Amino acid sequence: EVRLVESGGGVVRPGGSLRLSCAASGFTFGDYGMIWVRQVSGKGLEWVSGINWDADSKGYVDSVKGRFTVSRDNAKDSLYLQMDSLRAEDSALYYCARSQTRYFDWLPDCWGQGTLVTVSS
Amino acid sequence: EIVLTQSPATLSLSPGERATLSCGASQSLYNNYLAWYQQKPGLAPRLLIHDASSRATGIPDRFSGSGSGTDFTLTISRLEPEDFAVYYCQYYGRSRWTFGQGTKVEIK
Numbered sequence: 001e002v003r004l005v006e007s008g009g010g011v012v013r014p015g016g017s018l019r020l021s022c023a024a025s026g027f028t029f030g031d032y033g034m035i036w037v038r039q040v041s042g043k044g045l046e047w048v049s050g051i052n053w054d055a056d057s058k059g060y061v062d063s064v065k066g067r068f069t070v071s072r073d074n075a076k077d078s079l080y081l082q083m084d085s086l087r088a089e090d091s092a093l094y095y096c097a098r099s100q101t102r103y104f105d106w107l108p109d110c111w112g113q114g115t116l117v118t119v120s121s
Numbered sequence: 122e123i124v125l126t127q128s129p130a131t132l133s134l135s136p137g138e139r140a141t142l143s144c145g146a147s148q149s150l151y152n153n154y155l156a157w158y159q160q161k162p163g164l165a166p167r168l169l170i171h172d173a174s175s176r177a178t179g180i181p182d183r184f185s186g187s188g189s190g191t192d193f194t195l196t197i198s199r200l201e202p203e204d205f206a207v208y209y210c211q212y213y214g215r216s217r218w219t220f221g222q223g224t225k226v227e228i229k
Contacts, residue, residue: 045158045160045211045220045223047218047219105218107168107213109168112165113165114165
């Protein structure tokens with residue numbers, strides 16, 4: 001069974017940092033692009049970042065460029081999102097998702113359950 | 122940057138009725154790379170339609186997508202009780218995604 005499990009969310013003060021992780025199982029992780037999507041409670045979806053299968057190409061939404069860094073460890077079947085200089089507007093439920101292809105800009109076919117990030121003083 | 126605008130924001134219908142949801146793009150979408158998702162409370166989004174009109178695996182045929190260029194439609198031919206949810210359109214395939222703001226289909 002294909003499974004994605006996010007972790008690392010929590011409460012952090014503005015300007016702080018968090019590192020989200022996404023543990024993959026049930027498939028060959030290194031064969032797929034991966035994506036982070038966030039959702040503010042009761043609001044819509046926002047694509048945050050993506051990374052190709054070999055980590056050679058990455059993308060970010062403009063609002064997180066220079067603050068967030070996506071990475072992966074194919075040997076550990078894991079995806080990461082390092083979030084620095086956090087702002088209140090980064091508070092959201094963060095989902096990781098698997099792309100249908102090796103490239104992050106394609107459709108997802110599997111999602112995790114999400115991990116909640118709250119940025120508050 | 123492409124902006125997707127969904128309408129209406131809320132659609133109040135009864136089971137058995139037809140639902141028509143719209144998604145407008147601020148510019149023509151490359152290869153009509155437009156997807157539709159369904160999201161229920163507490164759950165991750167579920168892919169319904171890709172490439173504007175192709176149903177994803179396992180999606181019932183009461184869901185259909187149409188449109189091209191800048192105007193797209195999701196139609197649910199006869200609403201089932203489990204179809205009441207929020208629906209999002211999404212543009213993909215060009216290094217970043219864009220979502221519409223969503224349409225809530227609620228029970229009248």
